[in-house]
Structure formats: C-alpha cells, structure tokens
Amino acid sequence: MTNQTTLIIGANSAIAKALALQTIKEDNTQLIVVTRDISFYQHEQFNHSKVISVEDYQESSINTAVQTINEDKTISINQVFICHGLLHNDVIHPEKRLQEFSADSFTQVLTANTITPMLWLKNLVPVLKGKQACKVVVFSARVGSISDNKIGGWYSYRASKAAINMLLKSAAVELSRSAKNIKLISFHPGTTDTPLSKPFQKNVPENKLFTSEFVAKQLLQIVSDNDVDGEASFLDWQGKTIPW
Ligand SMILES: NC(=O)c1ccc[n+]([C@@H]2O[C@H](COP(=O)([O-])OP(=O)(O)OC[C@H]3O[C@@H](n4cnc5c(N)ncnc54)[C@H](OP(=O)(O)O)[C@@H]3O)[C@@H](O)[C@H]2O)c1
Numbered sequence: 001m002t003n004q005t006t007l008i009i010g011a012n013s014a015i016a017k018a019l020a021l022q023t024i025k026e027d028n029t030q031l032i033v034v035t036r037d038i039s040f041y042q043h044e045q046f047n048h049s050k051v052i053s054v055e056d057y058q059e060s061s062i063n064t065a066v067q068t069i070n071e072d073k074t075i076s077i078n079q080v081f082i083c084h085g086l087l088h089n090d091v092i093h094p095e096k097r098l099q100e101f102s103a104d105s106f107t108q109v110l111t112a113n114t115i116t117p118m119l120w121l122k123n124l125v126p127v128l129k130g131k132q133a134c135k136v137v138v139f140s141a142r143v144g145s146i147s148d149n150k151i152g153g154w155y156s157y158r159a160s161k162a163a164i165n166m167l168l169k170s171a172a173v174e175l176s177r178s179a180k181n182i183k184l185i186s187f188h189p190g191t192t193d194t195p196l197s198k199p200f201q202k203n204v205p206e207n208k209l210f211t212s213e214f215v216a217k218q219l220l221q222i223v224s225d226n227d228v229d230g231e232a233s234f235l236d237w238q239g240k241t242i243p244w
Contacts, residue, residue, distance in 0.1 A: 004029045005075040010083035011035040014194035018216035034065050057116040066123045079223055080136040082120050086112035087157050087196050094154040106156040113160035118167050129179040133228045140186040147243045168232040176230030183228040189215040190237040
C-alpha cells in the first residue's frame with residue numbers, strides 16, 4: 001500500500017509538469033494528475049501514475065474528477081498543487097490602462113485564477129479531511145498582494161490573485177476548526193519561463209527568470225518545511241512570506 005499521494009491539478013502547466021517529473025522520482029509516492037490535455041502524461045514514465053482527463057473546469061467536471069480520485073481507498077493525499085493560471089490568450093492581454101478593462105476578459109481571468117481553484121478546494125476538502133497532514137498549494141502571484149501594489153496595471157490578473165488570496169485566508173479560518181489536518185499555501189513562483197510569462201520576459205534579468213525545474217524543487221521543499229498550523233500562508237519561491 002502506498003501512503004503518500006501527490007495530486008497535481010491543471011497539470012499541463014509548465015511548473016506542474018516539472019512538479020510531476022520530480023514527484024515520480026520519489027519512492028513510496030503515488031502521483032495523480034488532472035488536466036484537460038493529458039498528452040504529456042502518456043509517456044511511459046507516467047505508467048504508474050493516475051492520469052485524469054477533464055473536459056473543462058465546470059463544477060460538475062470537477063466533482064466527477066474528485067469522485068474518481070476518491071474511488072481508490074488505499075491512497076492518502078498529503079500534498080495538492082492547484083496550478084491554474086490565465087494572464088493572456090488570443091484576446092486577453094493584461095491591461096496597462098483603465099480604459100482597457102473589459103468585463104468579458106475580467107470574467108474569464110477571474111474564472112480561471114480564482115473560481116476554478118476555489119471549486120477544487122470546495123470539492124476536495126471532504127476527501128482530504130482526516131488524520132494525515134495535507135498541504136494544499138494554490139498558485140497565486142506577488143502581484144495579488146494589495147499592500148505590495150506600487151505600480152498598478154494588470155487589473156484583472158492582480159484582482160483575481162488578490163481574490164484567491166482572500167478566499168484562501170477565509171477558508172483557512174474555517175478549516176482550522178473543521179479540517180485541522182489541512183494547510184493552505186498561496187504560492188508565488190517568481191517569474192518562471194513558461195508560456196504564461198513568455199510575452200513579459202524582455203525586461204527580466206537573466207538570473208531572475210527561473211526554470212520550472214528550479215521552482216518545482218523550491219516548492220516541494222517549502223511544502224515539506226511548512227507545518228499544518230491552521231493558517232493560510234502567502235509564500236514566494238524562497239519560502240519567504242509576502243504581505244497580503
Ligand atoms: N510563470 C510565471 O512567471 C508566473 C509568475 C507568477 C505566478 N504564476 C502562476 O503560476 C501558475 C502556473 O503558471 P505557469 O506559468 O506554469 O502557467 P502555464 O504553463 O501557462 O499553464 C497554465 C495553467 O493554467 C490552466 N488554465 C489555462 N487556462 C485556463 C482556464 N481558462 N481555466 C482554467 N485553467 C486554465 C492550465 O490547465 P490545464 O492543465 O487543464 O491546461 C494550466 O494548469 C499560475 O497560477 C500563474 O498565474 C506564474
């Protein structure tokens with residue numbers, strides 16, 4: 001029986017893939033990944049992993065995926081990484097000016113960055129609740145810090161990350177009473193070389209643009225170093241606290 005299971009959601013993110021590759025090297029650790037595009041996980045190195053494909057991130061799809069995860073009663077999930085993030089796509093660009101703010105873009109960004117992770121948390125808590133310590137990492141960003149916002153812009157992305165931070169703070173208060181084994185971590189990976197940051201890497205000094213492998217290694221260590229304490233923590237890639 002394997003008693004340590006890592007669950008990675010939004011597993012097609014570049015950082016998620018690096019987390020998955022490092023996780024499968026661990027002994028006695030089972031990996032479960034959930035994503036809309038499972039092609040990366042069809043390689044034989046993931047033969048012992050459970051790969052769950054979802055069509056979309058509607059709550060009904062999330063609920064079905066959680067039921068699939070919960071079918072195997074031998075697993076006990078001790079860490080969860082919720083990796084969703086939307087900054088830009090063909091039509092969405094982070095706003096430089098107030099006049100660029102669009103209700104439709106904001107709704108899409110908020111859905112991907114805030115509502116979707118929150119629906120995972122809501123549906124997973126009944127499964128994660130128990131005796132074994134479980135750390136749940138939700139990918140946020142330093143730009144979601146309200147007190148750190150000195151340069152403005154990126155209205156929708158900033159607000160979606162500030163909102164997920166607030167939701168995690170509230171959830172931690174509730175879980176400290178009702179699911180004391182769960183620790184919530186809101187994580188800022190630093191600027192990492194992935195499709196999400198690609199158009200914005202020009203002015204980033206070389207030593208400040210991280211590889212996904214580096215960030216994944218840092219994050220796994222941070223998760224291991226942080227105890228379950230009934231609080232939500234907002235941490236960067238060094239494990240340092242970011243002011244909310
Ligand atoms: N890269 C950076 O420099 C940087 C900096 C600060 C914070 N972050 C945060 O780190 C996290 C991971 O980023 P990454 O750079 O690894 O991103 P990435 O490679 O672009 O991956 C995108 C991720 O977001 C999910 N996603 C994309 N569109 C979505 C939508 N409309 N609804 C729900 N999920 C959607 C994808 O899910 P599927 O697996 O289903 O495709 C995938 O998990 C994000 O939260 C991002 O905001 C990144």
